[in-house]
Amino acid sequence: MARFIFKMPDVGEGVAEAEVVEWHVKVGDRVEEDQHLVDVMTDKATIDIESPVAGTVVDVAGEVGDVIAIGSMLLVIEVEGEVSEAEAEAAAEQIEDEVSDEGQAEGSEPVRAEPVAAPHFSSDAAQEEKDSPSTSSGRTEAKVLASPAVRQRARDLGIDLAQVKPAADGRVRHADLDAFLAYNGGFSAAGKARADETIKVIGLRKRIAQNMAAAKRHIPHFTYVEECDVTDLEELRAQLNAARGDKPKLTMLPLLITAICKVIPKFPMINARYDDEANVVTRYGAVHLGMAAQTDSGLMVPVIRDAQAKNLWQLAREIGRLAEAARSGKATSEELSGSTLTVTSLGPLGGVATTPVINRPEVAIIGPNRIVERPMFISDGMGGERIAKRKLMNISISCDHRVVDGHDAASFVQGMKKLIETPALLLVD
Structure with a gap:
């Protein structure tokens, strides 16, 4: 067994770091080559990052909202057998060849990133896997069309997106979550308020907050x-x-x-x-x-x-x-x-x-x-x-x-x- 250390790729010229807005895998998950791993954001553009190898996730760097520097460890995947440096370079080159400027198919949120940081392998198979809280959705939820912000809010509220009726275009929006909450006991006929929400400010909402504050401050x-x-x-x-x-x-x-x-x-x-x-x-x-x-x-x-x-x-x-x-x-x-x-x-x-x-x-x-x-x-x-x-x-x-x-x-x-x-x-x- 060998460990593939996948580093945060260079997601754009002049970009030094990127914010994690949604993990699609967690520690212990089996991933396949080209599988969607994580969404990151920089300069208001959400970018999806895919796996260059197949294996099992044994470590992830940070939680939703954390900022990770380009070239730093993003996640570690345990792969079968030993992998040579030549094979590691080939895996990175394969991802570069598959990058498309046109983004993903209709209905997906982010565009693909171009990982140019060279992956690193370790043959140390004795290291224990770290426990990491899961932020990924279930397989049924993953098929629901929704933005990262809507998915995060649904997780915070404990709502299964697969149970929410979407808009006419098939995409679940914040208004659909509100309707689901109201219909399913978020508000009672007697006017009882629904539970308070604590929502982490991340992704685009975080950048909007920073930009607006800077504009008013300066x-x-x-x-x-x-x-x-x-x-x-x-x-x-x-x-x-x-x-x-x-x-x-x-x-x-x-x-x-x-x-x-x-x-x-x-x-x-x-x-x-x-x-x-x-x-x-x-x-x-x-x-x-x-x-x-x-x-x-x-x-x-x-x-x-x-x-x-x-x-x-x-x-x-x-x-x-x-x-x-x-x-x-x-x-x-x-x-x-x-x-x-x-x-x-x-x-x-x-x-x-x-x-x-x-x-x-x-x-x-x-x-x-x-x-x-x-x-x-x-x-x-x-x-x-x-x-x-x-x-x-x-x-x-x-x-x-x-x-x-x-x-x-x-x-x-x-x-x-x-x-x-x-x-x-x-x-x-």
Whole structure:
């Protein structure tokens, strides 16, 4: 017997460590070659790591939430017979050859990693196996489609995911767990509260917490809000959708992005990043627009590259593609990095006004709010006024006051307002 010491692989250029977000094996489990071992996370990308050999797991490094350095021991697998250094290198090379940039099959959460750290073998078969608490799901549960965060919460609550009715797409989400708890005694008819939950902050939720805390700690935010009449814009959108043919359906977002990109050249300080350690502001010519997207695991920000060069239909198609990639966990690190400005929208839940937190090191974030209908005084075309029902939407912008002055932020939003309230200008080059 020999022991295969599998080290944390190099999961990306410049990455020094990765966080364990879900173990799929435990000490004592028999694993096969290419079997999914563990999910790790770095830079908001969840990566699945597979076994290069078959054998029995005798040790694992750390629990869910622990951070492991690249090149450190990840787990130890006991294999049959003796293994030479040449065979060890061949095992590592085989994994490298099988790496795919396209990620896993539909329904799986992470993408595959490329283990480049050379495995190490030990022929010491006398070492005792260490007891390790299991965090893996049963075989039936493993077939259920769910994000790592949902799986972890189910384990914390003692819920068998196989017993939870999933959404229409077959994936179990937090809302499905809530429904399961309510139906199965989480709340009684008399209003009895369900048991308290203690949930470890790990994975994407941990990174969101760290990023938001750093943004509020380092950036002096200010927020400006303006009301826009979107009645004509909504009418234009309806007309475009009625004649769209096989093009993707237009939401409000592509129209707002087009307005942003048309106004940005006059206000380059909005489309910028601030390196506060080097004390350097970089103003970008291209608009690489971050699009805050809610997923089961938390907030992700996929990036629309060169948004200023795309028309409404191209923007709509890219928005749909990136949103689906984020929700399914298949967005690549390239698609989740490099934004120069971010838009965040809660759609019909947008509220009257928001004060969004800047996506550091960017210097601004734009938040369209909910559309509401209200009576307004408008021109009757004959020098007088009349009351009419209009569709109104507030636009919020939060800025880094170290880089963006209040006058510039207000002027930028007023430029957007002009285009939004005169939507024909959006279609003029």
